[in-house]
Amino acid sequence: MRNLKSPLVLFVFAVVIYGILVSIHYTTSLFYQNGRRNFVRHQNTNLNVNQKCICKSEKTGKVYDFCYTDPQNYSSVGKKFDCVHVDTLERLEVLNYREPLPTASELIKNEEEIVFVSTSSDDHYQHSSKSYESVRKYYPNHKYILYGLHMSSEYIKRLPMDTNFEFRQFNTAQYPEYVSQWLQYRFKPLIMAEVSKEFPNVFWIDAHISMKQPNVVKTFFEEVATNRSSDDFSSITSFLDTGHSNFAVLFPELLEYFPSNSFPLLKMSEQVAAGIIHIPRTEHTLQIFKWYVLCALEEKCMNPPGAQIYCNFGPNRYETFANCFRFDQSVLNLLLLNQFQNPHKYFIKLNNYLG
Incomplete structure (x- = not known):
């Protein structure tokens, strides 16, 4: 029985690992297929932002990324905009808009x-x-x-x-x-x-x-x-x-x-x-x-x-x-x-x- 179970366990284990790998591949592919949208959402978050690009609002305490990144090449980052403009963008509700917003x-x-x-x-x-x-x-x-x-x-x-x-x-x-x-x-x-x-x-x-x-x-x-x-x-x-x-x-x-x-x-x-x-x-x-x-x-x-x-x-x-x-x-x-x-x-x- 031990010899029969061992191949079965290995087979089940292999199937599970394969499923995990397929899931990872699918998730990664989906990320790149939707790269434009994922990148755009990233622009108004505080995740993985270069500290040199951060601007903090004195009014709200929120932190924003003020360096544009090429959506097609995340390693290509533009010159930082002046943090003095944070108040204006918040007043215009370009940065601090309320979600969810309607689609086009x-x-x-x-x-x-x-x-x-x-x-x-x-x-x-x-x-x-x-x-x-x-x-x-x-x-x-x-x-x-x-x-x-x-x-x-x-x-x-x-x-x-x-x-x-x-x-x-x-x-x-x-x-x-x-x-x-x-x-x-x-x-x-x-x-x-x-x-x-x-x-x-x-x-x-x-x-x-x-x-x-x-x-x-x-x-x-x-x-x-x-x-x-x-x-x-x-x-x-x-x-x-x-x-x-x-x-x-x-x-x-x-x-x-x-x-x-x-x-x-x-x-x-x-x-x-x-x-x-x-x-x-x-x-x-x-x-x-x-x-x-x-x-x-x-x-x-x-x-x-x-x-x-x-x-x-x-x-x-x-x-x-x-x-x-x-x-x-x-x-x-x-x-x-x-x-x-x-x-x-x-x-x-x-x-x-x-x-």
Whole structure:
């Protein structure tokens, strides 16, 4: 009997060990398959964070990681952001948001919840007015918020008399003084973060963007519900392309803060426009916005030394640097491309509807 039991015990033992190994392999594979999501969740925890990257809130006592890590390469860590920005990010509820938050697919069930948000300064008022009128043509009853960039009383008096229209003067006093340098576009991520505290379904539209056809929101919602409900897609979505790569308009100093795993990817991937984007208040959106807002607050991040908006494109708008920078747009694209490795994960082309 002893000789019969011994092989049986060994067999059972081998089966158990095999099961454990399979389980470990499955768990490890699942971690890497969901690496983007696991990494993003790691960003707001205190686990395994380099002590040199830690910033502690004096108000809440919470500790945050202020060094960006490439989601595709955990050993590639960017330059630390200044801890002085902790209070602002907590005020904007980008760091200290309450879980659980809805998913993007849960937020696209009701078109009426969409809130349109835009900005204008005095010199952009004509563009802003046309943009507003184009939205109102197809969405007469939706809430529309216009943030003024130091708009004067003369132009404020011209604003529409609309019960669903709200004007807010952007308060720059609570931010570094260079936020008021409008051509650095720091105001965009900051206003987006401000307004997302109140409204979970924001449709951001720049002053120079107009709607050309009806059913923009419906078309977008249907596309998401049909083809993009997976977590493999970004919750933040752009709707217009640019005709050039990320590399063409990327100052290398930005990579000191947000290292990228692939220069070939930067050259082959088209940059998408940040002029009209859907911003649902989801966990993923806020985790991207952590870095987006930090870059806007950090003096040399969203305005690398020598950066300029005027480009010198050559015949190849993908592989050649055009000696220009797209400020907020370049930053947001880099964050999304690093995360998803494919612009189609955060882009739905609606050029026929918008322009």
